[in-house]
Amino acid sequence: MNHSATKEHHKLLSEHFGITAIPGQFTVALAGNPNVGKSTVFNALTGLHQHTGNWPGKTVDNAQGSFTYLDRSFLMVDLPGTYSILAHTIEEQVARDFICFGKPDVTLVVLDATCLERNLNLALQVMEITPKIIVCVNLMDEAEKKNIKIDLSALQKDLGVPVVATAARSGMGLDTLRQKLHEMSIGLCTPTPRQISYSSEVENAIQQLLPNVSRLIGSNLNPRWVTLRLLDGDQAFIKSISQYLNLDLHSTRLQEVAV
Ligand SMILES: Nc1nc2c(ncn2[C@@H]2O[C@H](COP(=O)(O)OP(=O)(O)OP(=O)(O)O)[C@@H](O)[C@H]2O)c(=O)[nH]1
Ligand SMILES: [Mg+2]
Structure with missing residues (x-):
């Protein structure tokens, strides 16, 4: 950094x-x-x-x-x-x-x-x-x-x-x-964590949402993980995103992405 x-x-x-x-x-x-x-x-x-x-x-x-x-x-x-x-x-x-x-x-x-x-x-x-x-x-x-x-x-x-x-x-x-x-x-070691794979239905849904989610949250968070939370319907997490990242999500843009 x-x-x-x-x-x-x-x-x-x-x-x-x-x-x-x-x-x-x-x-x-x-x-x-x-x-x-x-x-x-x-x-x-x-x-x-x-x-x-x-x-x-x-x-x-x-x-x-x-x-x-x-x-x-x-x-x-x-x-x-x-x-x-x-x-x-x-x-x-x-x-x-x-x-x-x-x-x-x-x-x-x-x-x-x-x-x-x-x-x-x-x-x-x-x-x-x-x-x-x-x-x-x-x-x-x-x-x-x-x-x-x-x-x-x-x-x-x-x-x-x-x-x-x-x-x-x-x-x-x-x-x-x-x-x-x-x-x-100090950045001497960059791990590559094993990625959890979900059912093909979930993986397909992730692939569909991922580009929009990436665009909205930028590099602030791992977009795949955010997508999973949205698919989960995690409202509290959407609230946390606007609180911590100062993103104006009151217009429910992320929630729209999720439906
Ligand atoms: N034998 C052994 N006991 C350990 C070791 N590490 C911790 N303990 C014991 O395990 C118990 C729990 O340890 P804590 O450090 O309080 O565990 P914690 O994860 O902070 O617990 P919470 O804060 O309640 O979630 C204590 O009695 C420690 O002394 C270890 O490597 N070996
Ligand atoms: Mg403790």
Whole structure:
């Protein structure tokens, strides 16, 4: 990101999310199912450099913390634990809006190694929104105790995004995690997340709507993902788009596209 783009990004973070980033600082969103060790990862990386509050206008906790790695500063935002980010609850809405509109440099999705399949749902959802994602498979020590073996390189290949194994309580894997966060933030690594394919009816509908949606939202969001939300009839999301992107959608242009 160039200097003015960074300035613009920091303005957006402060206006919409109450987050103050210092010049040059990267932002990392921390997402995951409840109880997978997000706060443990957060505490291990940011130590005492934290402050907590609420998300603007919401009674949902917000914890922010910073750390420095290879002379670059990172601001980490601990999102509420959610099973999905389809915004059925306030917590899911907060997580979804931040990943989508807060434009973090990296979204770190923490998964529980002992129940990977259920946890992967959230990672796949985030991969539909942004390519800037790192998957952290935490609780590796617990998985080992239960004799669960995970082929991490096969997982990384299948997902198309970096996968880092950790046992955050003991600190295992955290150095690699810092390194991967740094690499992705400075643009050294460009993942190609596996694209989820839907039924041919849905794929056809996406293809029909995509050009119009791309034209309306520009490069602000992933148009395929926005199209899926429109096909889903997600009114709350249309409201979020006008709120965060300052797009005048009161004329319901996006909704017209969706019918
Ligand atoms: N054995 C083991 N325990 C861990 C690990 N990481 C976290 N824990 C423990 O798992 C429990 C939950 O950790 P948290 O960091 O609070 O999880 P969280 O994802 O922030 O939970 P919510 O904020 O409630 O969604 C705590 O008791 C941690 O000490 C790990 O890698 N190994
Ligand atoms: Mg937590």
